[in-house]
Amino acid sequence: MTFLEANRWEQLFQRYFPRLEKFHFQYYKPLNFEYKSPIYPEDPNPFISSFWIERKWILEAEMRSFEVVYSISPYKKRWYDDNSSSEIFKSTRFTVTCLPRQEELEILMMNISSILTLTQIYHLEIPQRQIFSSSLIDIINVLSELDSFKIHSLSLSPTRNSSVEEIALRNVSNKNKITKVCLQKMIEIEEIYYLMKLCPRMNYLQVDYINNINIELFVQDILQKVQNEHNQYLRSLCFLVPTIENEMVKKLEEMIHSQKLFFHYMIKRHYTINRVVNSIYLEWK
Incomplete structure (x- = not known):
């Protein structure tokens, strides 16, 4: 893929456009329908040299109905970014705009394998369709360096033998490295429990929509799960509520105190609750 040879771009810019500040580029590649084992290059991502990092120009991939779009553009803040500096060299994101049907999932796996011949993937987004838990497992299994994922919604309906x-x-x-998860639409609390089990090293969980579930009960259930399973990783919870009562933060604080949800062997753990517009952020140590 000549258009995705980072060294050629570097030479071009350094020779003819040394002061260029913004760069936007897209390369369209037809979907791959033939499986090829990933042959990892010596450099897992040729677009993470000091040249690209200094300019904060990043490589991303997006799978659409008939093509994979590779793009290079300036980095923009993402849902998981905090005030600390982001690791630009680990910012490659793969977005699945058109998720194949369950019986055609192999098409997605073929194209992931093709992308991995060019670059490692650290962030995954599936924003428009519900995904089966079995499919999510299969995708995560091949993305060994994945640090975060955002999915529209999750189906726990079985698609294969339960023991398998x-x-x-x-x-x-046991082996994934995922630390940040966003579920855009939650229907049942069991979906959260499943994600906590799937991603045991998750330290940040975001839920954009809670389906008619009492907020206090939602927070209580998650914190009790953390407490009962001695979860040492999850430390931050964010959830969006369209209409938040002015007293909601106070109610949550009272509930946490009455249920002693941040007491560990009689030692009280520090926590903070903040409201930002229609989102509530709960963090603890």
């Missing part, structure tokens, strides 16, 4: 599913879940949960 349990083995796959255990294997993937």
Whole structure:
């Protein structure tokens, strides 16, 4: 893929456009329908040299209905970014705009394998369709360096033998490196429990829509889960509520205190609750 040879771009810019500040580029590649084992290059991402990092120009990939679009553009703040500096060299994101049907998932896997011949993937987004838990497991299994993912919604309906599913879940949960998860639409609290099991090293969880669930009960259930399972990783929870009562933060504080949700062996743990517009951020140590 000549248009995605980072060294050629560097030479071009350094010779003819040394003061260029913004660069936007897209390369369209037809979907791959033939599986090829990833052959990882010596440099897992040729676009992370000091030249690209200094300019904060990053490589991304997006899978559409008939093509994969590779793009290079200036980095923009993402849902998981905090006030600390982002690791630009680990910012490659893969977005699945058109998620294949369950029986055609192999098409997605083929194209992931093709992308991995060019670059490692650290962030995954599936923003427009519900994904089955088994499919999510299969995708995470091949994205060994994945740090975050955002999905529209999650279906826990079984698509294969339960014992096979349990083995796959255990294997993937043991080895993945995911620390940040966003579920855009939650229907049942069991979906959160599943994500906590799938991503045991998750430290930040964001839920954009809670389906008619009492907010206090939602927070209580998650914190009790953290407490009962001695979860040492999850430390931050963010959830969006369209209409938040003025007293909601106070109610949550009272509930946490009455249920002693931040007491660990009689030691009180420090926590903070903040409201930002229609989002509530709960953090603890």
